Every structure is written in C-alpha cells, then in structure tokens.
Amino acid sequence: MKLYNYFRSSASFRVRIALALKGLDYDYASVHLVKGGGQQFAAEFKAMNPAALVPVLDDDGTVLTQSLAIIEYLDETRPQPPLLPADAAGRARARAIALAIACEIHPLNNLRVLGYLSKTLGVSEEEKSAWYRHWVETGLATVEAMLAGDPRTGSCCHGDMPTLADICLVPQIFNAQRFNARLDHVPTVMRIHEHCLTLPAFARSVPALQPDAE
Amino acid sequence: MKLYNYFRSSASFRVRIALALKGLDYDYASVHLVKGGGQQFAAEFKAMNPAALVPVLDDDGTVLTQSLAIIEYLDETRPQPPLLPADAAGRARARAIALAIACEIHPLNNLRVLGYLSKTLGVSEEEKSAWYRHWVETGLATVEAMLAGDPRTGSCCHGDMPTLADICLVPQIFNAQRFNARLDHVPTVMRIHEHCLTLPAFARSVPALQPDAE
Numbered sequence: 001m002k003l004y005n006y007f008r009s010s011a012s013f014r015v016r017i018a019l020a021l022k023g024l025d026y027d028y029a030s031v032h033l034v035k036g037g038g039q040q041f042a043a044e045f046k047a048m049n050p051a052a053l054v055p056v057l058d059d060d061g062t063v064l065t066q067s068l069a070i071i072e073y074l075d076e077t078r079p080q081p082p083l084l085p086a087d088a089a090g091r092a093r094a095r096a097i098a099l100a101i102a103c104e105i106h107p108l109n110n111l112r113v114l115g116y117l118s119k120t121l122g123v124s125e126e127e128k129s130a131w132y133r134h135w136v137e138t139g140l141a142t143v144e145a146m147l148a149g150d151p152r153t154g155s156c157c158h159g160d161m162p163t164l165a166d167i168c169l170v171p172q173i174f175n176a177q178r179f180n181a182r183l184d185h186v187p188t189v190m191r192i193h194e195h196c197l198t199l200p201a202f203a204r205s206v207p208a209l210q211p212d213a214e
Numbered sequence: 215m216k217l218y219n220y221f222r223s224s225a226s227f228r229v230r231i232a233l234a235l236k237g238l239d240y241d242y243a244s245v246h247l248v249k250g251g252g253q254q255f256a257a258e259f260k261a262m263n264p265a266a267l268v269p270v271l272d273d274d275g276t277v278l279t280q281s282l283a284i285i286e287y288l289d290e291t292r293p294q295p296p297l298l299p300a301d302a303a304g305r306a307r308a309r310a311i312a313l314a315i316a317c318e319i320h321p322l323n324n325l326r327v328l329g330y331l332s333k334t335l336g337v338s339e340e341e342k343s344a345w346y347r348h349w350v351e352t353g354l355a356t357v358e359a360m361l362a363g364d365p366r367t368g369s370c371c372h373g374d375m376p377t378l379a380d381i382c383l384v385p386q387i388f389n390a391q392r393f394n395a396r397l398d399h400v401p402t403v404m405r406i407h408e409h410c411l412t413l414p415a416f417a418r419s420v421p422a423l424q425p426d427a428e
Contacts, residue, residue: 050359051314062303066317069309076302088290089276095283100265102313103280107321116348123335134330145264 105139224385319353
C-alpha cells in the first residue's frame, strides 16, 4: 500500500489516522503542494488523480482518491477496528459530523481557494485571514452544537471509540490553530481533540512527525 | 418520513432523487432559504440542525443531516435498489465522484459563500459570477476526467445503474446551467446527465416540479 500525501494537508492527515487505526503499514510518498508550483500538477500524478489533489491511496493497484471515500474503502476491506458505529443512525451521525467538516469548512480554506482570493480577487492578506477564520469558527460552532448535549457524544465524537468524525475533526483543529482561529467557543470539540491526541494512531499521524515535515 | 428541503437547493435535490430511487414516500416540508432572511435560521429549525442547512430528513424521529450521510443511511436501511456498487473498489469510485462534486464544487458556491463575497469582501456581481463559474467549470473538468475513458463508466457514472455519483452530478448540472457555466468541455458528464433525466426518479425530483418552486 502506498499513500501519496503531504504532511500538512488535512485530507492526507485523515487517511494517515485511518491507516494507523487499522494498523496498516504503507509507503509514504510525499507530494509537495507548493514546491516547484506544486508536484500535484505533474502529469504523472494527474494521471492517477485528475483532481490534482492529495491524498491518493494505491492499494496493490487499486487507485483511490478523495479522503472520505478512501476511509470508507479501508473500513469495508479491513473491518477491524470499525471506523463507523454499528447502527445506521449512529453511522449517519458520525458521517454527518465528518461531512460538516469536510464539506462546510475545509473546502473553503484549501490552498487553491486562498490562492484565488489573493490572485484573482486581489483580497488582502488580512481579509484572506479573516475569511479563513470565519469559516473555521462558524463551522466549528456548528460541530460543537452537534456534539454538546447529545448523549451519544463520549470521549470521542460518537461514543468512546474513534470514528470517521474524529478522523476529520483532529486535522481541522490543527489547521485552525495554524491560522490562529478562535477555539474557546468550542469546548466539546477541543476536549475530544485533546483526547484523540492521547491515542497513538492520532499522535503519530500529526504533520510534524511525517518524513516531509518542514 | 419528512424531508425538510428547498426546491432549488442541490443538496435537497440529491436526497429527493435518492428517496425516489428507493420508492419511498415522504412529506415535503419547504424551508425557504431566502424569504424573511432565511427560514433555516429559525430557532425551531436550528434545534433540528445547528448547521442551519437543508436538507434534514426525519425518519420516524431519527433526525438526519448532511445529504451524503442521509443517502448512505437510506441505502443501509432500505437496501433495494442499491445506490452504491457491490464491490469495495466500485463503491470507492462512486463515492469519490460524489465527493469531487460535494466537497470540491458545491461548497464554494452556496448561498452563504456568495453572500460573504458580496457583503464582506465587496466583490462585484461580475467577479462573483466568475468565481461561481470558475469552480464549476474546473471542478466538472475533473469529474469529466474521472469518467471519460474509464471502462467502468456506463450510461451512468459507474455502470448502468444510478449511484450516489449520479445523484450528486445531476443537481450540480442544474446549478451550473442556472449560472450559465460552460459545459461544452464535459461531454461525458452531460451525456450521463441527460440519460439520468430520462429516469423517472430523477425527472420528478427536479426543482421546477417541487411544491415550493417559484
């Protein structure tokens, strides 16, 4: 198994956590998203993933893209430990929390969007930073409301075992911290984040510990 | 079963298609996203969905949010006809196409993002429209590359039966057309779109035929 990824990419970080939770070994292939205009735009990489995005997982010739699709695939092909709850309503809740991050926060703040704001719309650094924080802070407030007061929330987003929801939450908090977003309004989110980082699969998947970390 | 939705919302449109493919009846509850500043911000609605987004599906007291999580739930609880391929690699491909739309195109172009561009960043109507078309046109070019030339593509995105991928594709094309995006560069996408609209479940879920259509 070979994971094409980048230490700082939060979609890559999600897949690293899932692989670690499953106890799966893999070759780490670094795709530098900035150097030389972005290695993800190389013809060889785009032949694997026309989206020119990391991560890509090559599972013995089966080439997979989109972090959430990769994680669902890993959960279907290597069921232990499960990354989704056992019941349909619980699975829907874990997926909804994951999607509240993956669809409502992360897409607004990735490199190409921030680049469009600067280069095409001529937005200032200050406005770009405010844009970033706005979507993180309001998006995480929604996640907080989904978690706080719901009896299904445990030491993790859904019960006490990490699921797809936690796998999306932790990388998003790393990003939020990097951009100095406010986090004091999301205590449940932060409690879960800190708990997850005590788990070896999360702890060893953080950006700073990857071979391409700067 | 009760679906809180809005005729023009493409995430709502996705769930309507899934319900129709499954042959499930439901009460249509309209949540007008514009009128009175947006009915999705009403306290009663936000108690169901803190994200203040449609759709929300109430399945006999089980309240579900996030269109893709809702569709996976429907597929798990009402397995026939399946909305995902049978094999793990095929499921991953259908999900990746769906996510290439739901994570890479749609989030950049929803109402609240367009509102931020106008109100907070003071972007002109022309620039806003160019932003919209940029993400749709580049995003669909990626989807086209994922579909064209892959032998698994059939009359639908994956084979000849509609999956989650088609359920996301068709509403995105409706949006693209509404904003006059270019579509001549994505012939495979358009061929599949037109085929899907010959299927009754897609045809009767289009915005213009909903009770709250304007």
